[in-house]
Amino acid sequence: MTQLVNEGNAMRADAQRNRARILAAADEVFAAKGAAASTEEVAAKAGVAIGTVFRHFPTKNDLLTALMKELVRELAAEVESLVRQGDPATSLFTFFAHLVERASSRKTVVDLLGVDIRVSEQLQLLREAVGILLDQAQAAGVVRSNVLLDEVMALLAATSQGALHSGWDADLRERTLAIIFTGLRSAQL
Amino acid sequence: MTQLVNEGNAMRADAQRNRARILAAADEVFAAKGAAASTEEVAAKAGVAIGTVFRHFPTKNDLLTALMKELVRELAAEVESLVRQGDPATSLFTFFAHLVERASSRKTVVDLLGVDIRVSEQLQLLREAVGILLDQAQAAGVVRSNVLLDEVMALLAATSQGALHSGWDADLRERTLAIIFTGLRSAQL
Amino acid sequence: MTQLVNEGNAMRADAQRNRARILAAADEVFAAKGAAASTEEVAAKAGVAIGTVFRHFPTKNDLLTALMKELVRELAAEVESLVRQGDPATSLFTFFAHLVERASSRKTVVDLLGVDIRVSEQLQLLREAVGILLDQAQAAGVVRSNVLLDEVMALLAATSQGALHSGWDADLRERTLAIIFTGLRSAQL
Amino acid sequence: MTQLVNEGNAMRADAQRNRARILAAADEVFAAKGAAASTEEVAAKAGVAIGTVFRHFPTKNDLLTALMKELVRELAAEVESLVRQGDPATSLFTFFAHLVERASSRKTVVDLLGVDIRVSEQLQLLREAVGILLDQAQAAGVVRSNVLLDEVMALLAATSQGALHSGWDADLRERTLAIIFTGLRSAQL
DNA sequence: GATGAATGAGTGTTCATTCAT
DNA sequence: GATGAATGAACACTCATTCAT
The missing domain is CATH 1.10.357.10 (Tetracycline Repressor, domain 2)
Incomplete structure (x- = not known):
């Protein structure tokens, strides 16, 4: 059974929340400025430290x-x-x-x-x-x-x-x- | 009357030649790698120094x-x-x-x-x-x-x-x- | 009496086991990659979380x-x-x-x-x-x-x-x- | 005829001076702190901007x-x-x-x-x-x-x-x- | 006690732009 | 005018360390 929606199996609540926040922030930032926008800006908009972004997504x-x-x-x-x-x-x-x-x-x-x-x-x-x-x-x-x-x-x-x-x-x-x-x-x- | 972007009116012969060369190089480079390619690379391909590019085009x-x-x-x-x-x-x-x-x-x-x-x-x-x-x-x-x-x-x-x-x-x-x-x-x- | 660096006196059994595991992992990892290897890698090889390493050894x-x-x-x-x-x-x-x-x-x-x-x-x-x-x-x-x-x-x-x-x-x-x-x-x- | 000493053929005077300064600073810094010292520190000690170090030595x-x-x-x-x-x-x-x-x-x-x-x-x-x-x-x-x-x-x-x-x-x-x-x-x- | 997510200072490197030669 | 060295802000990414769960 293929699952289309799955990406957070067994993840601490706060981590899930942050992951979501980061994705939302990234969506906004990249939507507005394109993929060239900085990861730092995404972190700022998500309200997390830069390290957190890279923990969730090891690469831009x-x-x-x-x-x-x-x-x-x-x-x-x-x-x-x-x-x-x-x-x-x-x-x-x-x-x-x-x-x-x-x-x-x-x-x-x-x-x-x-x-x-x-x-x-x-x-x-x-x-x-x-x-x-x-x-x-x-x-x-x-x-x-x-x-x-x-x-x-x-x-x-x-x-x-x-x-x-x-x-x-x-x-x-x-x-x-x-x-x-x-x-x-x-x-x- | 100095103009920011010269276009061919009253320009030394070598300057004209350089301007043309730079444009040609830029066309090639940007065509291949997109606008994200570096100005330095354009200069290199044009066979001029980076300063010359910026003299002709004050900004990328x-x-x-x-x-x-x-x-x-x-x-x-x-x-x-x-x-x-x-x-x-x-x-x-x-x-x-x-x-x-x-x-x-x-x-x-x-x-x-x-x-x-x-x-x-x-x-x-x-x-x-x-x-x-x-x-x-x-x-x-x-x-x-x-x-x-x-x-x-x-x-x-x-x-x-x-x-x-x-x-x-x-x-x-x-x-x-x-x-x-x-x-x-x-x-x- | 709490000690910064515990060494075996009065320690829960699992803690003792973890301490030993961490040391063994550290030996392997540092032996192979030198002291510049990351603490995270040691934790991974030891099969414990990073926090556990730092609880046993407050500093790298x-x-x-x-x-x-x-x-x-x-x-x-x-x-x-x-x-x-x-x-x-x-x-x-x-x-x-x-x-x-x-x-x-x-x-x-x-x-x-x-x-x-x-x-x-x-x-x-x-x-x-x-x-x-x-x-x-x-x-x-x-x-x-x-x-x-x-x-x-x-x-x-x-x-x-x-x-x-x-x-x-x-x-x-x-x-x-x-x-x-x-x-x-x-x-x- | 092999030349042991050659590294600055045709280089502007100031560039040569900076290259030498950077090498001297690097020698001092790395001598004191080992190869792990930061390039930034070398630049500081040499009195140049970080970019200058990387222009002369594209890589640490x-x-x-x-x-x-x-x-x-x-x-x-x-x-x-x-x-x-x-x-x-x-x-x-x-x-x-x-x-x-x-x-x-x-x-x-x-x-x-x-x-x-x-x-x-x-x-x-x-x-x-x-x-x-x-x-x-x-x-x-x-x-x-x-x-x-x-x-x-x-x-x-x-x-x-x-x-x-x-x-x-x-x-x-x-x-x-x-x-x-x-x-x-x-x-x- | 253990877990592992969050932090954030620090690092190597790039590149548009400036300016002395 | 041309040259190319210097600048320095910016960026992606790492890692020791802290702390909520």
Whole structure:
């Protein structure tokens, strides 16, 4: 039985609390300033000493990766819920829009896709989840059948990055996604 | 009248040559390693001393900005030539594809959008140029008339970033752009 | 009556066991990596928590010192046994050779002389023991009578350190000691 | 033509001065506190910023190695002068005594022989020099002919380390070396 | 008494920027 | 103008030591 959520088996209460605090602080800090922000700042925002951060995440990269895992986990959970209770015809678009909206204010979401972190492994999970949404949408006939998961993931990444780096507002986001969704839906010209 | 960022007006011959060399080196270095690469490395590749780099570009950011300007200028020139001699119906798509292809191998193209550089100003030029291509395409009836320049620019930026950070290969690039182009062309569902 | 450095008098059974484990682990770890190895590593090898190490030895230095005491005690015991049952004419040389051989594989033996530990006090015991061997050897006429204990101790320390730091093999060790032993035996020129 | 002394070909005057200052400071600091002393302290004593130290010696190890080279060079020079103008029968002993005397106050001399620095290469030079002294002494009949260079080097290292770590005073040094010299001179018992 | 999480000063190293040569 | 040495703040990471659990 694979567990998606597990990272604190047998940990003292205070340690768990600190781990959570650090992750939260890291999320905020890296979301605002990107992965280049200093670990020291994360510690400060979490209200712990620098050593504590490194005890929980021996490397800055480990911290970044943990953040990433957490994010992927949340996203996967969201997909799962959409699969279970959402409208198969629109779930893909709903999720797509939501992710991009989220990315527009969180540098983390985006930075993590780049750099030297071996994301692949983590992203695999998300990829599979999105694959289900795509299947559903294609089964419902609202997405062309020759669209591959690769392109959907690529568009997802691209728009997430675009939304962040270029600071799209809600309106622009909507209009831009509309074009992409149209591209996914309609018959090739 | 001294200017912080000289650009070619009234400059000793060797200074001009150095400026050009530095820009070329910076392009290479930053393209390969991203904006995080050290100025020292740029100087080395340019074959000048570090002081010379800082004399021409008082700040690393100034160097990055200059690179950006140069890039925009090239792109604008390309657009202009397309406007003059290209097929109005396909020029937008041609340019779009070309930019993204270029971005996929040049970290610069993309990173520059990220830093703290106020791109807006520089991008204005490019924006106007692309505006012309869009007008042409809409006039030719191959792009829906309710598509705004904003969305086109957003898609341009997003795919450039996506192409680089996620390392799209030629095939994925083509398939992804096909979806976007379809979205631009067809009638909204 | 609480004592800073407990040594076995009135101690819970498990505490005694832990103390012994820690000393054994420390011996191994420091022998292999020198005194610069981390206390944490010692704790790990001993299978106890870091706090336990510091409860038994309030300072890293205290741990090092205890190790030293232990070593001196063992050596003194060895000397005692030689005094009781060995050949008075060769015991000094036997002990000398054995100590150096041992030093060549145990960084501890040597490093401990380096730190800031005031060895003198601990070494007194060993010194007295070696003094007996020297007396015996001089009585047997195999060591010049004007050789003082000071020099013997100095040579002992020097060769121990040399053997370790320079990594003497058995052959080199033997040949080098042969020279020293000759120096101790023969008449001054 | 091999050059023993070369390290500053084409260097700005101030850079040379600083390099020398740093080496001098490093010698003092490491001599007093051992190789574990901080680079920062070296910088402070040299009166330069920390960056300057690292510009000249990109790694702490590089600094240590440079110190070592310098030391070996001096020693080799001393040997060379002894070979040229000294009494072949006593030069080896003179040099031996001098090195140990020096070591007794300089942790550097000794620390450098240990740790992870690849000394071998550097020591080769010194080894060869001492080899000449040994040959001379054996030719003069004052050192047994079956004494090998290996043992002499081993004794040299051992006594240097001993002299330092155990803090021999002049008298003890003399008496201890007397025993070793006797061992080298007389016929094996 | 044992545990192991938290602390925080300290270390080696990098790099944008300044300035004497 | 060009050179390249000097500066020093910043950073990731380590480790002896303390203390709440």
